[in-house]
Amino acid sequence: MSSTDLDTFRAETRAWLEANCPTEMRDGVRNEETICWGGRNWEFISDAQRDWLNVMAAKGWTVPTWPVEYGGAGMDRAHDKILSEELVRLKARLPLQSFGIWMLGPALLAFGSHEQKLQYLPPIARGEVRWCQGYSEPGAGSDLASVQTKADSDGDDYIVNGQKVWTSYADKADCIFALVRTDRDAKKHLGISFLLIDMDSKGVSTKPIRLISGSSPFCETFFDDVRVPKANVVGMEHRGWDVAKHLLTHEREMISGGGAGLLGSRALGAILEEQGGEMDASTRAEALVCEVDALAIGLTLERYKDQAEAGGGVGDASAMLKYQGTELNKRRHELLMSAGGTEALTWDGTHGGLAADWLRTKANSIEGGTSEVMLSIVSRRILGLPG
Amino acid sequence: MSEDETMLQDAARGFLDGAAPVSHLRGLRDAGKTLDAKLWADMAAMGWTGVLVPEDAGGSDMGHAAAGILANEMGKTLVTSPFLSTAVIAATALRQVASDRATAALAQIAEGKVIYALAVDEGHKHAPENTQLQAVADGNGFRLTGSKGFVVDGSNADRLLVLAQSDTGLTLFDVPADRDGITRTASAMIDARDAASVDFADVQATGDDVVGTVGDAMTVLRPALEAGQAALAAEMAGLAAGAFEMTVAYLKERKQFGIEIGRFQALQHRAAHLWCESEVTASAVRNAGRMLDEDADNATMAVSLAKARATSTAKLAVIEGVQMHGGIGMTDAFDMGFFMKRGRVAAEWLGDYGYHAERVAAARGF
Structure with a gap:
């Protein structure tokens, strides 16, 4: 592929986005309120949000790198990068974000049957079905593989009983991808299956958990004699841990991206100055280091994405990306709070949301594997230190 | 990394593991030396000293990414050589200039026949813009007076790139290290490598010695x-x-x-x-x-x-x-x-x- 092809693609993409992205979707706002999650019960905040999703989905550009037959545009990394850059250039909101795109999709592409891909991927790409993730359980935090939720065989179905916790947006999701124990006699990593469950099934219930940030993005999810077809297992029965691990690498990449001041984004120092006026010496010094680290971590995310496309994937190094990205994000938000001073201490006001965001970032280094678990993964699997 | 880059890296590692493991630096230090001429000649033979020298001046012109790969491998075993001063810094400075003299100097770098040092800093921190060393106009040339500190590879250097203040602004000179009026004092560096203090007392420099333009270093x-x-x-x-x-x-x-x-x-x-x-x-x-x-x-x-x-x-x-x-x-x-x-x-x-x-x-x- 020549650079001329890429230049042509960039020009065409820019022209198409100019012509098709609704003006209201070009304000550069990418916060919780403006996210389009999609789903059966999704209420668009505006006609523009609906139109933007529809035109992008029709081109396969909500999931540009997925194959065309599964709702994507079959793009390679070079084209995908250009599309992202042009979206940033236009200050366009993302047409759709979801756990289906970030986590389930990549896992299905790697482990799903052709039929499963055809059944589940296009609705994710079009924003018609919203997924949530059922991994953690009460009593099983970092030790994820000690799954107790059980799925007992009953003909062509399983009967699922148990409880999940920290299920993000379970109360708003249409379906859940869950780890369930299908073989109670096998070793703990070997008796797990990766199961797709419709949240409308009889016996599924959810209860939001109020967090220190005041919001309730996480839920407890209960399964009480829930009947699920065995055809909903992704990958091999009892070997769901392989799928789970693969998905975790994508989840970790997703979480790590939050803090990295990617090259297109605004400088932390500029935001701090705007927010708090003149910075004191110690805050400024911290902001400098944070900026240096953010840029370098951003480059690292790009480097690993390139490497993943070149083959082999990111693998265990996703633990490094997750650790670096989330710890950085916490540092950035500490600085933002510090610069905001007393004005950042209220739930409302000009800096409303700052405190909630700051508190939310504290979960980054816990969810998807704690920083300590990430360091243990690096230590054992990459450095080969004895376990 | 590209295939070429991986090959360069492997070749460099293979050579340096034999020629310059950490014990090589220790040996130089114990012998009171800061330069291994044989190692430098070998680097020239492999095209490393010409890594940033254009091909028409006899270089391999592999570029900065390649120079980084070589420097990275050198760093792993603390390889001691004037590679950075000469093959990276001086070569990059000289290739900005289109003159026969610069081309000849670049050819010498590629052949490993000259060692350059950059004499830029005067205080205890890197600050090129704070240069005090004076270049006073004298006939068609200049007279340089002042002092430089922490001139890396300054004792072993054949030539010095000297940053001076002239009445029109900062000017860079390329002078032989043994020119009259230059006094070099080797520093006993903690890393056992070469750095020197260099004094300039009324050192003559011609217009030809200016690298680039007067007042625009x-x-x-x-x-x-x-x-x-x-x-x-x-x-x-x-x-x-x-x-x-x-x-x-x-x-x-x-x-x-x-x-x-x-x-x-x-x-x-x-x-x-x-x-x-x-x-x-x-x-x-x-x-x-x-x-x-x-x-x-x-x-x-x-x-x-x-x-x-x-x-x-x-x-x-x-x-x-x-x-x-x-x-x-x-x-x-x-x-x-x-x-x-x-x-x-x-x-x-x-x-x-x-x-x-x-x-x-x-x-x-x-």
Whole structure:
């Protein structure tokens, strides 16, 4: 592929986005309120949000790198990068974000049957079905593989009983991808299956958990004699841990991206100055280091994405990306709070949301594997230190 | 990395493991020397000294990313040579100039027949713009008077690139190191490598000795400094990797309380953190080389990002290296101290962490 092809693609993409992205979707706002999650019960905040999703989905550009037959545009990394850059250039909101795109999709592409891909991927790409993730359980935090939720065989179905916790947006999701124990006699990593469950099934219930940030993005999810077809297992029965691990690498990449001041984004120092006026010496010094680290971590995310496309994937190094990205994000938000001073201490006001965001970032280094678990993964699997 | 880059890296490692392991630096130090002429000649024969010399001047012109790969491998075993001063900094300065004299000088660099040193700083921190050394107009030429400190490779150099203040602004001169009026005093450096103080007393320089334009040193010097900073960052990333490799190996073999110390989570997590830091720094280092090759006019932020990150990662690697080795890490008989001392010198050379972090901040608008 020549650079001329890429230049042509960039020009065409820019022209198409100019012509098709609704003006209201070009304000550069990418916060919780403006996210389009999609789903059966999704209420668009505006006609523009609906139109933007529809035109992008029709081109396969909500999931540009997925194959065309599964709702994507079959793009390679070079084209995908250009599309992202042009979206940033236009200050366009993302047409759709979801756990289906970030986590389930990549896992299905790697482990799903052709039929499963055809059944589940296009609705994710079009924003018609919203997924949530059922991994953690009460009593099983970092030790994820000690799954107790059980799925007992009953003909062509399983009967699922148990409880999940920290299920993000379970109360708003249409379906859940869950780890369930299908073989109670096998070793703990070997008796797990990766199961797709419709949240409308009889016996599924959810209860939001109020967090220190005041919001309730996480839920407890209960399964009480829930009947699920065995055809909903992704990958091999009892070997769901392989799928789970693969998905975790994508989840970790997703979480790590939050803090990295990617090259297109605004400088932390500029935001701090705007927010708090003149910075004191110690805050400024911290902001400098944070900026240096953010840029370098951003480059690292790009480097690993390139490497993943070149083959082999990111693998265990996703633990490094997750650790670096989330710890950085916490540092950035500490600085933002510090610069905001007393004005950042209220739930409302000009800096409303700052405190909630700051508190939310504290979960980054816990969810998807704690920083300590990430360091243990690096230590054992990459450095080969004895376990 | 591309296939060519991997081949260059493998070839460099293979050669340096034989010709210049850490014991080579130790041997030079114990003999009171700072230069191995044979090693420098071998580097020239392999095309390394001409890595940034244009092909029509006899160079291999492999580019800054390639120079970074070589510097990175050198850093892993603390290879001592004037590679950065001559093959990276001087070559980049001279290739900015279209003159027969510059082309001839570049050819000499490619052949390994000349060693250059950059005489730029005068105070205890890198600050080219604070140059006080005077270039006073005298007939068709100049007379140079003043002092330079921390002139890396200054004792071994055949020629000096000297930054001076003339009445129209900063001017860069290329003069033989033994010209009348130049006095060089070798410093006893902690890293056992060559640096000197150089005094200039009424040193004559002709108009031909000016590199580039009078009063406009930075057009030539800025690319040269950035090339040096990027390559030095690569060397420091290599230094961190070399120290880290020793440390991880030690964690696996050293037993205390009946088990390998690498089984202690307190040490595992610190080692893992260091690896994570090294990976992030490696990205910044590669990016700097790539930017210098592809878009040199806009590479300032990328270069400073690399030097800042490499400085902090190398510091962490040697501090952890000594601490995790315990008492043996403090002994001269063990190599870790060499890494620590070279890391400290490299941290200061061509701008320290704060210098480069400020340049990143300026580029980012605060």
